[in-house]
Amino acid sequence: MRLIIVDDETSVRDALADRLREEAFDVESVGTALEFYRGMAGNGYDIAIIDVDLPDESGLDIAAWLSEKGRVGVGLMTSRGDLEDRLALRRSGADFYLLKPVDGDELVEAVRNVARRIVRGERAESDVGAGPADWFFDPSQWILQSPDGQAVKLTAAEVSFVGRLALQPGSAVSRSELRTELGYGHDRSGDRNLEAIVRRLRKKLGALGERAVPIQTVHGTGYLFSGSLRIDRRKHSGADREKSIQPK
Template identity: 35%
Template sequence: MPRVLMIEDDLDVRDAVRLALRHQGHEVFAAGTGEEGLEQLRPFRPDVVVLDLMLPGISGLDVCRRIRERGQVPIIMVTAMGDDNDVVTGLEAGADDYVVKPVHARVLDARIRAVLRSHDASLSDGVRPRAESHGELVIDRVGLAVTHRGEPVALAPSEFRLLLTLSASPGRVFSRQELLEAVWEHSYYGDIRLVDACVKRLRGKLGELGGDPRYIQTVRGFGYRFGSR
């Protein structure tokens, strides 16, 4: 049974979503503040965090960053309709996906199951099932680990799956829509900002935010490709 930590300050929303997710087969702990949510990370050990950005006290963005500092549990953030700046900022802070209010339980359940699949053994899909070297970057598809210049690289689920998808076909150009479908399982209505924010985070962790990226390369007007020159 997937364990969901929901951090939401609105009591009515919290109770309604918690009940709906339990009916969908999830075990749910609902916290009313960011502080309470962070306190429950270790004892509850959630499989996924559903995080409202608008929280009293410590902000949802700060909660997102602190969760990322502690580990790589998937994070789905909840935003108000039309808060585009919050969406981009939240994705760059480390969130794996997002939903907008009002939250529909079936949509949230689908997003939860999608990020969990990204975090599971489905990441190892049988394609080139062993560690592979791309210059100073080593990707272990069996052990689900990445090292760069001999140092381990801690990747969030969406970052890891994006890297696996791109590196499975070096030189191939993937459109943002193709990456949405492969990494996030979003169909035509997906938000390409998920891809761009994830690419930015991944590049940062590989030490290539500036200049000419070696690994995750932009093909203007088309999308992204993996290179190891």
Template identity: 30%
Template sequence: MGNRRRVLVVEDEHTIAASIAARLRAEGYDVDLAHDGPAGVDAAERTRPDLVVLDVMLPGFDGLEVCRRVQARRPVPVLMLTARDDETDLLVGLGVGADDYMTKPFSPRELVARVHALLRRVERAGQSEPGQAPTVVGDLEVDAVQRRVRRAGVEAHLTPIEFDLLAYLAARPRAVQPRERLLAEIWGWGEPAGTRTVDSHVKALRRKLGADLIRTVHGVGYALEVAG
């Protein structure tokens, strides 16, 4: 079928890779497998997937390098899998172009939900109306049509999901957005266990655009706070 989505799974543990592939195929996806870093890059070039499920720890070279090379050739949504819940590793993964991450062990149902959500987000990203004016809040400018962001005239390079998160907050300046709402609106799913995904992306935005950009409301969520 021409409208079937294709997912590339890059995972060196064959049992886990086969399990992920079986679950995604049952959901109607076409799935390709690779089991090391170089094979993952080659498969992404050859199959041109709509999404990549990518393990961090791989033979040859690691998932971070795979993500970097894949994104340099052709941007594609990436869901990273990590055996460690290490914040530094997660931020590095987001920095090289990953859109979301899951920590092993994970439930197949949650993985499918994340894949669905990432693909829905890509569809929504292409629906901006031509001629739509950029959102300006203080010295921050968010252009939804060109998907470009500038602060104080300096352009910042964001991943697709970082852009969507920032655009959502910028459209509602100073209004506190609960983590659960951001998960539902940006990622398209509502599992409370995923709130650390929001936290990691906020940290990435602060690193790229300034620590003062987004205010944390402890126990609730985040608000855009740009002076001016």
């Protein structure tokens, strides 16, 4: 998940960014709306956390713009707490809002909730900021697409597995958490079912000719997705569909 924090108070945004990085989120922070828009044009983000009182534009206006685009999760931060201000926050289209000073743990939980909805395909499609080395995961179509554009059709269990890894990019997810996500028992049988999913998924991805299959084992812990992964509803071309590998 790529996140951006927009707050003109350097100490605030740095502290919140550090807290989110502790949870393995990829976070950038900027101080103005202008810097935010430049970042959106150049990089693209999955979730934006924005202070309402920015020096060059209201965070409410940014949230409304993002809501219309329907492609980025939005959180707002404000020091205002009266009824009129709370109503304005609710009308903004943001996914959540927090009163300042923002508690780091509360922010982490709010971001995780939005990230889960994004992984489950509840946000509109976006190709903003896609890099040439990105894998793309489309949970709504059960598709995982390699950096060179080849699409693999996933099973329901594989969608759940990849979606859980996507919540912690570059960090290991424990076998216990993965068994829970997949509805498997916490016993040897559950382990065997999890290992079977990993084997099948690696076989599918290996058939694409990728030099490095991005499902990596972290011994003593679990698994991680080692590639750069974006969660999007992709517009798959006819050529992509022809190259798609169907599950057996």
